[in-house]
Amino acid sequence: MAEEQQAPKATEPTKKRKKAPIVIGVIVAVIVVAGIGFWNWHEQPSFCGTVCHTMSDHVTNYEEGPGVAHLHQAANVSCLDCHQATLDVQLAEVRSQLAGDTDNLGLADRYYVDNSVCLDCHGGSYEELAKSTEDLGAYNPHANPHGEMNCNECHKGHAEQQDTCSQCHENGGQRMLA
Amino acid sequence: MSEDQSRLEPTRRGFLKAAGVAALSAAAATGAFGLTGCGKAEAKEEALVANNAGVGKFSESVYTDVFPFETRGIPVLKKETGVLRRGNVAYVANDIPxxxxxxxxxxxxxxxxxxxxxxxxxxxxxxxxxxxxxxxxxxxxxxxxxxxxxxxxxxxxxxxxxxxxxxxxxxxxxxxxxxxxxxxxxxxxxxxxxxxxxxxxxxxxxxxxxxxxxxxxxxxxxxxxxxxxxxxxxxxxxxxxxxxxxxxxxxxxxxxxxxxxxxxxxxxxxxxxxxxxxxxxxxxxxxxxxxxxxxxxxxxxxxxxxxxxxxxxxxxxxxxxxxxxxxxxxxxxxxxxxxxxxxxxxxxxxxxxxxxxxxxxxxIMNFDFGYPEGFYPASSGLRPLLGGPMINQDGVRYAAEDLPFQARSNATNAQWHRGEKCWRLGSSTQVNALAPEAQQLLKDNLPAYVEKGYAVEADTLAELADKMGCDASTLEATVARFNGFIDSGHDDDFYRQNLAKATKIEGDHFYALRNQSCILATxxxxxxxxxxxxxxxxxxxxxxxxxxxxxxxxxxxxxxxxxxxxxxxxxxxxxxxxxxxxxxxxx
Missing domain, CATH: 3.50.50.60 (FAD/NAD(P)-binding domain)
Known part of the structure; x- marks a missing residue:
């Protein structure tokens, strides 16, 4: 947008050229400052909960609740660190908002946390993660014979933890905490 | 549009709906949003299969748009599924350039x-x-x-x-x-x-x-x-x-x-x-x-x-x-x-x-023995209580317990709020019949379920009914009637065939476990x-x-x-x- 404003000014008579950089500079500075302010706000959990939509209890249980989200809060990890919002996804969401298609925002899909996001901080890869829980022995849930599972199959971000293993078999007495 | 279309426009219907605001979005893409840096500019390496790329809830019209003919909708109650398990979708709805x-x-x-x-x-x-x-x-x-x-x-x-x-x-x-x-x-x-x-x-x-x-x-x-x-x-x-x-x-x-x-x-x-x-x-x-x-x-x-x-x-x-x-x-x-x-x-x-x-x-393939978070784990030790009479939100028995899984699930889902609050009843009679270690396992694990509201226990049926949120006299009458069927050998209500295997709900302690349907497969x-x-x-x-x-x-x-x-x-x-x-x- 800044560039579009700059273009017509550049074709104006030379007399005004001296002032133009100042005006543009001020405009850019204001936008940058506002942008930084917006960016900082945008990084806060309160932004997600107030600007576009109700987040139901996702923000409240980030502060305290049954999911692992509140553990991430304690580690200073904010919403968008995990719910990685690429520009195209955010624009698609804005479009749904503008189109009035608010029943179909699909936040759960658009901001779904894939294993790769968890593994960025927890181990780096599924294999490495498995090594970090090797002491669980034959019942290491991260090296199970079923294959790689979605992390959030058991580790729910905003809901009760799921003890998936023991739904079918003994798991060496492990229980989901958090 | 063209380059981003595959990510931005997951479905044809979505594309049409969004056309009106496409210009605004395009402006935003090159302007204000870019300047403020909203969103991670560097795209992560894309997962091979993902929940948010091919088909997702935000593009749920794909599930009707995919058909090669005109479809109609039957007006049914719209509710979210209780299924939390999400796999990664491989199908890509868009044309792949x-x-x-x-x-x-x-x-x-x-x-x-x-x-x-x-x-x-x-x-x-x-x-x-x-x-x-x-x-x-x-x-x-x-x-x-x-x-x-x-x-x-x-x-x-x-x-x-x-x-x-x-x-x-x-x-x-x-x-x-x-x-x-x-x-x-x-x-x-x-x-x-x-x-x-x-x-x-x-x-x-x-x-x-x-x-x-x-x-x-x-x-x-x-x-x-x-x-x-x-x-x-x-x-x-x-x-x-x-x-x-x-x-x-x-x-x-x-x-x-x-x-x-x-x-x-x-x-x-x-x-x-x-x-x-x-x-x-x-x-x-x-x-x-x-x-x-x-x-x-x-x-x-x-x-x-x-x-x-x-x-x-x-x-x-x-x-x-x-x-x-x-x-x-x-x-x-x-x-x-x-x-x-x-x-x-x-x-x-x-x-x-x-x-x-x-x-x-x-x-679908559906079993009962489910609770809101999953299937009652064997490790919970609670399964001995899951054979008891099937009781609905009003404290009324609603089906024969010897029905096959799909019939029990369907009957459950036909109760109030599509099976939101159905139970299995148990009593000290069933628990005392267990080996000591099985009794201990049950006692160790029950409190967690009680805390979450999936189970209640009490010393009297009236107190149990109160915790279940149903009428005490109704529940007492239901249990008396069920126990009577065991005595007479005939289920006057639902024609249960294996009453010989049933045990009475009686003793000095009573339990109710939430019981709902589980989906194993479509x-x-x-x-x-x-x-x-x-x-x-x-x-x-x-x-x-x-x-x-x-x-x-x-x-x-x-x-x-x-x-x-x-x-x-x-x-x-x-x-x-x-x-x-x-x-x-x-x-």
């Missing part, structure tokens, strides 16, 4: 999905030693959760003297679907499942798992659901007691053994972490192959003889469950089967190129003929396309008939075997 297709591979038969069905299809297609088979699985290993296989005839049944009339079984299966079925799929199972079981034993003999099929009599189904015995079981000296005892544990080992055998065959190329995303059909109507994806990006597979869809159902795709199933089937239920691969990829890919899908709503799919060719909506085979197992259809309607022994796995193995045979011959 040629520029993104990095390479082309040639094969004879392409097998999409390598669980039990895909393993069987790939083995069968490669049995001749010369047919080139490319088998692609989106997950890191093929999944498999099963214990037995429903068959009619075959060596093991014959040796055991368990002779079942194929015509009778065909009729039992058709009756279980209220005859809402074409002829071929059931007939194929009734005619050739015995042969398929024998073939499966040959594959076990070829493998390293020392797996053996054998006949084991199942618990006869009570009530008026009695059927002939049709289940073949599996065993191996290599399996631990835990594998054998665990629900579905043997299935996992079978899929593993088949993968091992496939890897030993020189004419088979088996790859994991490689989703098949889209079918390709030429102007003559023949399916020529598919677009798949691996770490290097999209690639085209040309399959000279045929493509076999073996990608299962859509039990791990909550948005699709909401779109295609009865609300009461999917609302107050949880998921039970850690396979995660069933996200409807095969159904959607087939329908997109003209394949005939079973009529919706789709049939069992509707693409309608096939006697040779596993996928049919179009004119019942004409789509040349070059086969479907098998949970990806195929024309086999179940309404619900999975849990009272019949093993038809789901029977279909997986039989149709995998038959589709592989025919695809290898290109006929």
């Amino acid at each position: 040629e520029s993104e297709i990095k390479r082309t591979e040639e094969t004879d038969v392409l097998v999409c999905g390598v669980g039990l069905t895909g393993s069987c299809a790939a083995l069968s297609a490669s049995d001749d030693g010369t047919t080139r088979v490319l088998a692609l699985e989106k997950m890191d290993v093929g999944r498999g959760m099963f214990e037995g296989m429903g068959v009619v005839g075959g060596t093991k049944m014959t040796e055991a003297g368990n002779i079942v009339d194929p015509a009778e079984m065909m009729d039992r299966m058709r009756a279980a679907a209220d005859y809402r079925l074409p002829i071929d799929p059931i007939k194929l199972w009734a005619d050739r499942s015995g042969e398929a079981a024998d073939w499966m034993q040959e594959k076990f003999d070829e493998g390293d798992g020392q797996i053996e099929t054998y006949y084991k009599t199942g618990n006869p189904t009570a009530h008026h659901f009695d059927v002939p015995q049709t289940e073949i079981s599996f065993r191996s000296p290599q399996w631990s007691e835990k594998t054998t005892k665990n629900a579905g544990g043997g299935g996992m080992m079978i899929v593993k053994d088949f993968a091992n055998t496939l890897n030993k065959r020189s004419n088979v190329d088996l790859r994991f972490n490689t989703p098949v995303c889209k079918l390709e059909r030429n102007a003559d109507g023949r399916v020529t192959g598919a677009i798949a994806k691996d770490a290097d990006g999209y690639f085209r597979v040309n399959a000279a003889k045929g493509v076999i869809l073996a990608m299962g159902g859509f039990e791990s795709n909550p948005a699709m469950l909401e779109a295609w199933c009865r609300t009461e089937d999917i609302e107050h239920c949880s998921s039970w089967a850690p396979n995660s691969g069933g996200t409807g990829d095969g159904e959607l890919m087939g329908i997109e190129i003209g394949a005939q899908m079973d009529p919706l709503p789709a049939a 069992v509707s799919g693409l309608v096939v003929d006697y040779y596993c060719h996928v049919l179009d909506y004119d019942n004409k085979p789509i040349e070059g396309l086969y479907a098998a197992g949970g990806n195929s259809g024309g086999f179940f309607a309404g619900e999975y008939p849990r009272h019949v022994f093993g038809p789901s796995v029977g279909r997986c193995v039989t149709f995998g075997y038959v589709s592989g045979q025919h695809a290898a011959k290109g006929e």
